[in-house]
């Protein structure tokens with residue numbers, strides 16, 4: 269008989285424990301067949317956005333839009349907020365992707381790039397005056413580096429007229445964002461929320477909408493059905509421009525309900541505790557070590573461990589016990605383990621993983 273698997277992969281990941289129950293209810297209530305222009309859908313849409321606002325403390329200055337993925341969010345942000353110049357903080361593959369998307373859309377992005385696994389000295393960064401948008405990846409899933417939010421807020425104070433877009437894909441809702449400093453933020457359901465993949469959430473303030481309007485007025489292409497103005501028009505009716513992933517929007521609302529009952533404070537505390545345990549374990553391990561040396565930069569939600577060239581072997585061994593973890597990103601495939609530490613991951617299972625690794629001394 270096959271062992272029951274637990275997915276510690278960084279995305280898609282283990283589903284939130286209440287998902288099977290909500291799936292059943294969704295089928296009973298015919299959610300997958302729900303008409304996306306009807307009152308029932310509008311209620312569902314409103315409930316999910318309200319729950320997200322409560323859970324993540326999203327103020328009314330910001331709108332919440334539903335898209336297909338976070339890469340789509342990157343594309344929409346560039347299209348709607350950049351005529352020419354975006355500025356990108358690159359320290360891994362996802363931050364680089366944001367930059368590449370700007371290039372592909374024929375903008376003229378600029379960047380500061382630091383080595384994989386590093387953070388930035390924000391005090392030394394000089395952003396060109398012409399910059400329209402600053403793009404940052406709060407939690408670099410590829411390297412396991414999380415930036416400091418206060419330092420990002422400082423950036424906003426230093427460049428108040430420049431828009432800031434923050435990728436919070438592999439940290440929301442763990443990341444406690446003060447939205448008064450952030451114009452746009454986005455995430456996907458399949459990371460910390462433990463949802464089936466295929467839902468992107470984009471949070472956009474009125475300044476970003478105004479910029480999209482300005483670009484449209486200048487006859488610049490801001491996209492077709494999924495531009496900020498069409499999103500906003502439909503959002504006013506609690507609808508989406510296209511037929512959306514209704515089931516995932518429903519499940520997101522339900523998982524938010526469960527997280528609200530549990531309490532976001534407790535969820536954050538548990539993640540911190542689990543992360544401390546894992547980092548402590550590997551700091552003391554005789555040969556495998558946390559890849560990010562600077563403790564301040566260590567991500568709590570996506571933990572990267574340098575295992576020399578043993579990643580494939582360890583991944584196979586964990587799999588035998590039913591634990592699925594990610595190997596390193598691209599060129600680090602065989603050097604790194606990436607272990608997700610999301611709300612769906614029980615402490616007891618994390619302890620088992622470390623136990624299996626400590627028994628493996630050969």
Ligand SMILES: *Cc1c(COP(=O)(O)O)cnc(C)c1O
Pocket residue numbers: 279336337338339340362405407408409435437438456468
């Ligand atoms: C997973 C991930 C993305 C991409 O999300 P998709 O839903 O696959 O588009 C972007 N940024 C970060 C930091 C991620 O971890």
